[in-house]
Amino acid sequence: MRVLTMASQKGGSGKTSLAASLAVAAADGGETVAGIDTDPQGSLAAWGRRRQAQGLTVETAEPxxxxxxxxxxxxSGASLAIVDTPGIFGAGVAIALQDANFVLVPVKPSILDVEAARPTVEQLQTLRKPFGLVLNQCLTSSQGRTLDAATALVRSGTLAPCMVALRADFLDAMTAGQGVTEIAPRGKAAAEVRLLWAWIAERMQETPARG
Incomplete structure (x- = not known):
């Protein structure tokens, strides 16, 4: 089993909604997925309780x-676990990262969010954890701002080649207990999440599975 952990120094990055849709995309790709919610807000666990589709479970756990x-x-037979962490990088998150095969850091395309991501990147480098950053909740009308953020993030670490836009499909999917690939399979959000998952899956193949 491999472990994908979601981490962010700053709340509001869209980390949980991205985790939910990545879980569904991974399941669509043949993975048996288990979600683990360590965030006291419990948003991923609440999403899991709203799900009607079978085959993807979410449990809560302290870090x-x-x-x-x-x-x-x-x-239980899971081939992939996706761990959602609180929107602040503290001791609990560091503990939750210990078994991660790959850490994804969603970052909104603003200078404040880019700067807030740097301590997370430094911590991950100290822990020697494979990680990647993804520009999330990008405004399609502000491509210049997104490009500036991408340029800054390239200097911080590995940046996913696919950006994820701010789209209503994510909000609708979270409300319905679904992923964007379920609620709008042919939508742009679904295409972006599939591309992101394919990139993550390739990175994770480079690390040994959890024994």
Whole structure:
């Protein structure tokens, strides 16, 4: 089983909604997915409770008990666990990162968010965890701002080649307990998430699965 962990120094990055849609996209691609929500807000777990489709479970766990939750996921037959963490990089998040095969850091395309991502990147480099950044909630009408943010992030670490725009499909999918690939399979949001998942999956193949 491999572990994808979502991390962000700044709240409001769209981390949880992206985690939910990535979980569905991974399941569509043949993975057996287990979600683990360590954020006290419990948004990913609430999304999981709203789901009607079978085959994708979400449980809550304190950061200190993530390893036990991962053991349960593996025992249940999961091939991929997606761990959602609080929107602030603290000791609990560092604990939750210990078993990650890959860490995805969503960043909104603004100078404040780019600057806020730097401590997260520094922590991940210290922990020697494979990671990538993705520009999330990009405004399609502000391509110049997105390009400036991308230029700044390239200097910080690996940047996903596919950006994710701010689209209503994400809000609708979270409300319905679905992923964007379910609620609008032919939509632009679905295409972006599929591309992002393909990029993440390729990165994760470079790391050994959790024993």
């Amino acid at each position: 200190a008990r993530v390893r036990q939750a991962l053991d349960r996921a593996k025992a």
